[in-house]
Amino acid sequence: MSLISMARAGSRCLARPSLFRRLMIAQAITLFLLWTLLMGLTVHEASTTNDILDNDAIFAAVLSVADNLAHYPERQRESLARMVDALNDVQHGAEGADARPTNAPFLVALLVWQDDKLVYRSSERVPLVRQTRFSVREDHETRGSTFRVRTLRSRHTATEATLVVPDLREHVLTFHSRGLFVLPLLISLPFLMLPAGWSVYRALRPWNQLSDEIAKRDPADMRPFQIATRVGELQPFVASVNLLLERVRKSATRERALIADAAHELRTPLAAMRVNAEALHDCTGDSGQRELLDALIRCNMRASRLVNQLLQLSRNEGMADTMILQQLRLDTLVQNRLAAFDPLAGKYGVELELQIMDAPITIEGDYESLISLIDNLVDNAIKYSPQGGRVTVQIERVKNGVCLIVHDEGPGIAEHQRERVFDRFYRCPDASQTGSGLGLAIVRSVLNRHGASITLSRSTIGLGLAARVDFVG
Template sequence: MKSIRQQLLMALLSTIMLTTLLGALATYRTARDEAQAMFDYQLRQLALTLRDHALQNGPLREFGIDEDAQHFSVQIWGPDGTRIYLSHPRQELPHQAPIGFATIDTGHGQWRVFGMQQAGQMIQVAQPMQVRDQLALAAAWRTVAPFLLMLPLLGVLIWIVVGRGLRPLDAIARAVSTRTPVALDPLPESRVPSEVLPLVRALNELLDRLRRALVAQREFIADAAHELRTPLAALTLQVQLAERASDARSRAEAFAELKGGLQRTTHSVQQLLTLARQEPGGGERPLVPVQLAELAAQVIAEHLPLADARRVDLGVTPTAREGVVTGDPEALRILVGNLVSNAVCYTPPGGKVDVSSGEDERGTFIEVCDSGPGIPSEEREHVFDRFYRRAQTDTAGSGLGLAIVKAIADRHRAHVLLDDADLGGLRARVEFPRLLPL
């Protein structure tokens, strides 16, 4: 596992060292340029001194100077080109150079040479370039050495400072570790550095979503247990009645009631499983393009036997623009199926149910309209609650149909709207976003 502190330490030390080396290179070049100018000046001054001495005291061969101390070499040639003076016989010095400054390579190193003529004689003063390079390198080293010697101290200081800067993360980690499924309080945002604040807020949003999911799960389990307890108790009673039946007719009636109770209980369990699958993390499938018109046709075909049995006219209302959404085909089939099933079941015999889908100025939609009794406006917000059933209704149901519709719509970022239909009953409209990411 990589440590942020170690990464910052290595990055900062590497940056400091690289900056120091670049500074040393710049210092070396600057010092070398300054040394070039200074020593060129000295070369010229020494040549002028030799010239003045010759003018005052005669031939230059009698001139004496401690060139070893100054790292300079002097050569003098006569009018005929014969060398008449050499200050360093044991050195490989450059041959006679042109007048003025020049850099000459002798094969044993480079020399900086200044030459001038005086009284027919050629005076040449030279200095090895190695001396200048050593002087510039020494200046650069004196600049870099203190920084290099301070690197260990800088490493310790960076380690301490970075550690203090990372303390808020340690505090957040300790705070998160204290959270439990029964204690999901948000993390404190006061006295949190601005760089860490987005992380804290993101964690608080996650904790809030987790808290709401756990609450919903507990409520779901409690509601499911409560709702299943009644039909299971009824099944037990019906079994007992079947056992106590004294004749074949009573036994047949008891078994018929028992069969109906088993079907209702099975339907409730299936609805519970369907709702659980539509919750976040409940085995979601990849989203693909779905033709709403084809989906509506499939659902209508599945519900035609139920509609015929109840003598309800179930059909499709065509629209100008076909609707296509990105979603889970199976989940959307369940959504439309629940809406159609509710409409058919609550519409009295001889009524009508129309299904339409398409795209309008409000977005892509699918809606189911019926001629039934509808839902009062004050109850429309509650019908999406789990196990909610209207008091004044004789239609059997689990109270989960619209809750499943709401869960599937939320998963697809869609909105479910309930209002009055032109047929006189309820209109259930599901509006999808125009573009849904895959």
């Protein structure tokens, strides 16, 4: 990932509440506190010590020059000016007097008295301060500015040298021995967030990888996550997620077993109920009773279909490890199932059509599961097609495998509902036919076991829905 893309991702993360933002803010606060502490220490050190004022060797050199050149005023002033320039150059970090701007504020100023007479003043901006106590640092305020001064007197003559430095704020925030350390830190503080962001991004990368793997998981995949990581904080989280998956898997297994057992138990009484209802229907001659028995038989048929669908769904979801795959002629299988649906199509006044490209077409699959898949797709297409409509089934080879498409001429399914119709017991609010809402859930479970996929779209040869199934290989 480039620095630009990483910066963009970081800005997006900082724009919304996230762990990344919290860590970045924590690092920024930490850097600010460290800088504040360093600044406080620097200010404290600058207020208690001064390398220039506390250096007696500088005073000794100034007094020596002033005494030795006392009879040569011009040379005396020139030598003292060079010494002051040298001190300011050191403080400014410049190499020579020419490198220092002419309008730069002075950091060191010098006053020299001989026999109570001022013989040298390094700048007109320097206040005329004369101490009565020697070798003591004092603060003097002049015209709203505070200066720190120290004076030493020659042991052999009446010569006095006074060094003057500006107030504390200017002294700290300029390019001198302390400023060279503080100012770069102050200037580079915003840029320190880039490596901080990179370190946070690297620290969160294992979490992002886990998030991506969770997002790619199929809802029915309950296998534990196998993530090789040495991140101590992530291992307990992965272990907890795997434990949750194991609990959900066991709960789903118990649920399937309960549904299967209940469906098995219901099949026998439903069958007996239908036999008795049909027997009574044939024996009675009363039209009112026959009508009631017809309604009872229809309800029994719907209940039996629901039980069979529950059994099929439970079987499909539990046979992932026991499913036996074999080479099957898909074209023959579809042709046989369409023949079985011919009576139902005649009842609804719907015509069935089969289009096969490049027969024979063979796939690897489970026979019973594929029958369930075809039956549910064709059954839905017939029921939702209008009287006089047509259901067209196409089988063809495509680049990556085999394609099965079922077209109808019904009302279709709204685009925002095409994913939800695969949920158990879900029915479109505007559905015109009765049903259990399990047909497409069974289709999806069969396709998941065969590594196939299904897409719902607008039909290209009719006005209804097209259900396209793609078998890989």
